[in-house]
Amino acid sequence: xxxxxxxTSGAIALALIALALILPAPRGTIALYLAICAGAALAxxxxxxxxxxxxVVPLWILLFVMHGVLGEAPRVAMPWGGTLSEAGLAWTxxxxxxxxxxxxxxxxxxxxxxxxxxxxxxIERRWPWSAAxxxxxxxxxxxxxxxxxxxxxxAQRTRGLRVRGSLALRARAVPAxxxxxxxxxxxxxxxxxxxxESRGLTAHTARTAIDPPPDSILDRVxxxxxxxxxxGVAYWRLRG
Amino acid sequence: xxxxxxxLSFRYPAQETLALNGVDLAIExxxxxxxxxxxxxxxxxLLLALAGLAPRITGGERRGAVTSDGHDPAVRHPLIDGVAxxxxxxxxxxxxxxKSVRDEVAVGPxxxxxxxxxxxxxAAHAMERLHVTHLAERAPGALSGxxxxxxxxxxxxxxxxxAWLLDEPFSALDRVSRIAVGTxxxxxxxxxxxxxxxxxxxxxxxxVADRVVVMQRGRVALDGAPHExxxxxxxxxxxxxxxxxxxxxxxxxxxxxxxxxxxxxxALVGDALPAATIAPVAAPAVDGDRLLxxxxxxxxxxxxxVLQQTSLRVGAGTxxxxxxxxxxxxxxxxxxxMALEQPSAGRVETLGENTRGRGPEDLAPRVGFLFxxxxxxxxxxxxxAECAVAPTLAGWEADRIRVATEQVLDELELLDVASxxxxxxxxxxxxxxxxxxxxxTDPILLLLDEPTAGLDGATxxxxxxxxxxxxxxxxxxxxxTHDASFAHEALDRGLHLERGAITSxxxxxxxxxxxxxxxxxxxAVALHLGLPxxxxxxxxxxxxxxxARRM
Numbered sequence: 001x002x003x004x005x006x007x008t009s010g011a012i013a014l015a016l017i018a019l020a021l022i023l024p025a026p027r028g029t030i031a032l033y034l035a036i037c038a039g040a041a042l043a044x045x046x047x048x049x050x051x052x053x054x055x056v057v058p059l060w061i062l063l064f065v066m067h068g069v070l071g072e073a074p075r076v077a078m079p080w081g082g083t084l085s086e087a088g089l090a091w092t093x094x095x096x097x098x099x100x101x102x103x104x105x106x107x108x109x110x111x112x113x114x115x116x117x118x119x120x121x122x123i124e125r126r127w128p129w130s131a132a133x134x135x136x137x138x139x140x141x142x143x144x145x146x147x148x149x150x151x152x153x154x155a156q157r158t159r160g161l162r163v164r165g166s167l168a169l170r171a172r173a174v175p176a177x178x179x180x181x182x183x184x185x186x187x188x189x190x191x192x193x194x195x196x197e198s199r200g201l202t203a204h205t206a207r208t209a210i211d212p213p214p215d216s217i218l219d220r221v222x223x224x225x226x227x228x229x230x231x232g233v234a235y236w237r238l239r240g
Numbered sequence: 241x242x243x244x245x246x247x248l249s250f251r252y253p254a255q256e257t258l259a260l261n262g263v264d265l266a267i268e269x270x271x272x273x274x275x276x277x278x279x280x281x282x283x284x285x286l287l288l289a290l291a292g293l294a295p296r297i298t299g300g301e302r303r304g305a306v307t308s309d310g311h312d313p314a315v316r317h318p319l320i321d322g323v324a325x326x327x328x329x330x331x332x333x334x335x336x337x338x339k340s341v342r343d344e345v346a347v348g349p350x351x352x353x354x355x356x357x358x359x360x361x362x363a364a365h366a367m368e369r370l371h372v373t374h375l376a377e378r379a380p381g382a383l384s385g386x387x388x389x390x391x392x393x394x395x396x397x398x399x400x401x402x403a404w405l406l407d408e409p410f411s412a413l414d415r416v417s418r419i420a421v422g423t424x425x426x427x428x429x430x431x432x433x434x435x436x437x438x439x440x441x442x443x444x445x446x447x448v449a450d451r452v453v454v455m456q457r458g459r460v461a462l463d464g465a466p467h468e469x470x471x472x473x474x475x476x477x478x479x480x481x482x483x484x485x486x487x488x489x490x491x492x493x494x495x496x497x498x499x500x501x502x503x504x505x506x507a508l509v510g511d512a513l514p515a516a517t518i519a520p521v522a523a524p525a526v527d528g529d530r531l532l533x534x535x536x537x538x539x540x541x542x543x544x545x546v547l548q549q550t551s552l553r554v555g556a557g558t559x560x561x562x563x564x565x566x567x568x569x570x571x572x573x574x575x576x577x578m579a580l581e582q583p584s585a586g587r588v589e590t591l592g593e594n595t596r597g598r599g600p601e602d603l604a605p606r607v608g609f610l611f612x613x614x615x616x617x618x619x620x621x622x623x624x625a626e627c628a629v630a631p632t633l634a635g636w637e638a639d640r641i642r643v644a645t646e647q648v649l650d651e652l653e654l655l656d657v658a659s660x661x662x663x664x665x666x667x668x669x670x671x672x673x674x675x676x677x678x679x680x681t682d683p684i685l686l687l688l689d690e691p692t693a694g695l696d697g698a699t700x701x702x703x704x705x706x707x708x709x710x711x712x713x714x715x716x717x718x719x720x721t722h723d724a725s726f727a728h729e730a731l732d733r734g735l736h737l738e739r740g741a742i743t744s745x746x747x748x749x750x751x752x753x754x755x756x757x758x759x760x761x762x763x764a765v766a767l768h769l770g771l772p773x774x775x776x777x778x779x780x781x782x783x784x785x786x787x788a789r790r791m
Contacts, residue, residue, distance in 0.1 A: 116339040123350075133337075140336065148616075154580060155617035159677065160604035160633035180619030187663045188616065190298075191332040194288075197297050198326070199335050199395070200319035200351030210346050210359050 005219040006118040007125075013109040015226035020101035022234050025094035033101040040108040048111050052104035059099055063092040110139050117213045124209040133201065148185050152177060241322060241403040241434045243267040243290050247304035249458075250285055250294055255664075259285040261458035262304070267436055269402070272429045274449035274466065275438040278479030279668050279696050281455040283438040284328060287405045290436065291318045291325040308403065319348055324401035328408040328438075328667050328694055330388040331613050334380045341383070341391050342367070342376040348399030359398075366398035369424060371417070382543075385412035385612050385690070386566025386722075393421060403434040410444050411693045412612075414565045414722050415757055422448040440696040442470060442483045443725075443758070446500055454478045471497035481697025484725055484761035491782035502761040509765050509785065529553050529589065530685045530716035531577050536586035538569075538576060538740075546572045548740040549586070554685070559707060559717035561727045561748050563757055564737035570720045571612055573737065574687050577718065578609045591685060605630045605681035612689040612720075614674030618662040623654055623673050626662055627680045634681060648680045651706060668694050672703075679706065686710065688719040692726045704730040724752050728760045729777050747773055 016036060023029050040048045071088025078084055115136040122132035153163060156176060163173040196202055244267070250260040260282045267273050267290075275283040288294035292313025295302050306313060308323060318325050327333050338344035345366055349359040367373045370390045375383065383391060389412045396404065404425070410418045425448055429435045439445050445452075445466065452469050454462035461478040462469055469475055470482050473496055482490075485505040486498035499505040531554040538547040546569040554560045562570045575581045576588050579595040579602065588595045590603055600609065611617050620626035627645040636644075649655045652672050657665055662673050675691060686707070692700045700723065707717055707730040721727050727734065727748055734751035736744035744751055749767075752759050766776030769784060 114339070115337060116343065119337055136337065144336075151617055152619055154600070155611065155614075156619065156629075158578060158580070158600040158604055158607075158609040158611075159630040160601050161629075162601050164599060164601075176619075183663065184616065184619065188332065191327070191329065192336070194293055194297050194327060195333045196335065197293060198291065198318050198324070198333075199347055200317060200399070201335060201337065201347070203317040203320050203351055205320060205351060206353045208350050208353050208356055208359060210350055210356055211343070 005213050005215045006114065006121045008219040008222050009109060009112055011223040011226045013105050015230050016105040017102050018230045019233060020098050022237050026097050029097035029101055033097050036101055036104050040104065043112060045108040045111040048104055048108035051107050052100065055103050056100045060096045063096055067091045113139055115140055120209045120212050123207045124212040129207060145185060148188060149177060149181050152180055152184060241269055241309050243403060243434060244307045248289060248306060249303040250289055251301045253299040258458050260289065263460055265453065265460060267434055269434040270429055270432050271450040272425050272435040272437065272448055274445045274452045275436060275455060276440060276452060276480045277455035279699055280666060282458040283455050284407050284666065287407050287436065287438050291323055291405050292316060293325060319351065319399055322402035323405065324396035324399065325405045326392055326396060326407060326409060329613060329615060330385055330392060330412055333392050338380055340377050341372060341380055344380045344391055345395045345398050348395055352399060362398045366394040369397060370394035371420060384567045384571060386414055386417060389413055390417055404428060405436050407438045408694045409437060410439060410441055412690065417566060418444055440481050442481050446483055454480045467500060470500050479698065488761050488778055488782055491778060492785035502759065502764045505761050506764055506768055509768060530556055530591060531718060532589040534587040536576060536583045536588055538572060538581060538583050546740050550740065550742055552735055552742060554716045554718050556716050557711055557714040558733055559711045559731040561731040561734040562718060562720045562737060563734055563751055568737045569740045570737055571689055574689055574720060577687055578607060579603055605634045606683055607685045607687065608678035608683035610675055610678055610688045610691055615667050615670035618670060618674060621661060622659050623662055624658040626673055626677045629677060630681045644680050648676045652676045652702060668699065672699065684715055686715060686717045688717065690720055692721065692723045700726055724757045725760045727757065728752055728763050749773065749776060
């Protein structure tokens with residue numbers, strides 16, 4: 001997947017998100033989610049599965065409580081006692097599996113995304129530079145934020161702030177980081193704008209791709225195939 | 241490219257004072273113009289205005305006119321217009337879109353839309369001229385400060401600009417790289433480029449610049465040929481740094497014109513005092529280990545070895561300099577000493593405690609650590625609050641914190657900005673704030689990474705005095721520096737690190753031999769006169785020269 005043309009991985013990600021929205025839930029979307037997890041693991045983005053779970057599990061719990069526990073009648077009895085809303089449970093499964101598929105796909109895409117290759121491909125295709133750069137900057141923001149957080153955390157630790165140890169200790173250290181992190185990131189953004197401007201990155205010029213990623217026949221077949229599958233499934237759903 | 245400023249005034253957003261106040265200046269092509277002045281004199285802002293970046297990107301209010309070849313640069317993009325600008329903090333100048341140094345160097349030409357072959361050829365040529373070809377496949381973010389600075393200059397060179405506006409381009413460079421960059425600037429000017437450099441290192445600029453423009457409180461205070469201007473008193477009166485040799489001559493109460501180079505100073509000294517033969521000096525005795533590295537090895541994850549069987553000790557009351565080329569592993573060694581990294585083999589003992597399994601918070605506030613670019617690591621809402629962080633975390637009482645904070649702010653002359661937000665200060669003063677914030681708890685071991693980088697002469701002297709005062713009280717110091725004058729004035733012992741191994745260890749004056757580190761004028765005179773260690777620093781040498789003159 002890392003060797004694929006950046007537009008191919010983007011097309012696959014978009015197709016999977018579209019399928020998560022149009023496939024019949026819950027069976028279709030659960031199958032899709034499992035397929036996405038398997039694909040992410042095979043593509044070397046195992047971390048996306050765990051990060052995805054970290055995001056969606058709280059959402060699943062929220063959906064379960066809001067719709068399953070507090071949902072309307074008819075209600076079904078549970079083997080361990082109590083009742084749950086039948087429609088609410090179905091809704092939880094449907095939306096939960098769609099969410100999981102979308103979130104995991106997005107994280108896997110971000111994990112496998114190579115900003116340099118993407119920009120080179122965008123330049124070669126004469127895509128609008130500002131749009132391509134905005135996408136890269138957005139996907140890169142987490143890394144930059146993390147790097148800035150690491151620098152500040154190191155500075156704070158060298159002055160005696162304890163951030164390791166118990167959960168309570170770690171929680172107490174969070175506020176000391178959040179505001180300075182935001183401020184430092186804003187200041188750094190100003191400085192970085194200066195740097196980008198002075199390197200010609202914000203100019204409206206026709207750029208040259210110096211290292212464009214190869215776009216093989218297989219890449220093009222996959223991209224067209226993804227489009228055909230999405231439209232095929234949509235047609236099938238509309239007909240059904 | 242001809243650059244002009246006419247009655248140029250500039251005020252940053254939310255600032256009351258003018259950063260530039262009626263600047264009139266015309267900068268001609270084919271020359272290296274050197275901008276200098278005391279902290280806050282406006283040299284960096286002038287560069288930004290000439291590049292068209294202030295106020296277009298910085299915000300603020302501009303009055304008067306700026307032109308590059310008759311056009312207002314504020315309506316063009318600098319690089320497209322043939323103007324290369326490099327800011328003072330190397331870490332913030334990387335494009336963020338390149339995965340290797342080669343790509344980073346090619347970013348400018350890529351944005352100019354040159355043909356691919358020309359880009360690759362130009363990038364290769366630029367890397368060769370800046371001696372960074374061996375770094376071509378490295379990730380730009382993983383370079384040392386000095387390597388980053390060289391790569392960034394190569395990146396500008398690759399775009400073949402007609403005008404160069406460089407803010408402190410030598411700040412993180414070792415001596416060899418300084419000479420290479422200085423030579424490059426001269427060659428560029430000879431080829432017809434307009435070169436403007438804001439820099440406080442008079443010794444580095446003396447033979448590079450054709451013209452010096454001294455700024456004072458946002459105005460041009462002095463303008464002329466460096467050899468003429470530096471030889472008089474006016475530059476010093478305007479608060480700018482002069483050369484090492486001229487500083488000593490002035491301190492010795494000689495009359496202008498001052499000698500500007502060590503050779504010229506020695507020639508004059510030689511007339512007044514005979515040369516002496518000096519006995520070899522022994523390394524200062526180490527008394528009690530404040531820091532011990534024993535056979536330490538280290539490599540970053542997935543990277544090559546950075547340190548190999550490195551051993552050193554720093555005793556109480558000694559100031560040790562860590563010297564070496566950019567990328568030699570100096571900053572990594574300091575990080576190991578502060579327990580920010582753990583050795584893969586060997587032992588690191590800081591204040592007698594093995595750092596394995598410990599973190600920097602276990603060593604603070606007894607150990608003070610100054611990062612290489614500390615301006616990016618401030619986190620309090622005011623300068624005063626920044627200084628109060630460490631003592632507060634150490635559990636000090638409010639009164640004690642207040643007294644210590646005022647004392648350190650006074651010592652570093654930061655009281656006037658005590659209530660300001662650190663990020664509202666110019667970079668050099670931010671660096672001083674970072675230094676103040678670690679000195680406030682009076683650590684017994686100081687680990688300093690380039691403490692004088694980007695500071696003007698007066699501030700460098702202040703930092704030197706701060707270090708000496710603490711060494712006199714028994715505090716141990718380990719400092720990385722490429723500033724030979726600071727090394728000589730502030731440090732006692734020197735270690736030379738090369739490819740992760742210590743290759744020399746001895747009195748600092750033996751390492752300031754003109755090879756990796758230049759020999760400061762004070763030391764050259766002291767060696768000539770046979771002055772022993774302890775009597776070879778600037779003040780002592782100046783006293784000897786003063787009395788010799790009286791005789």
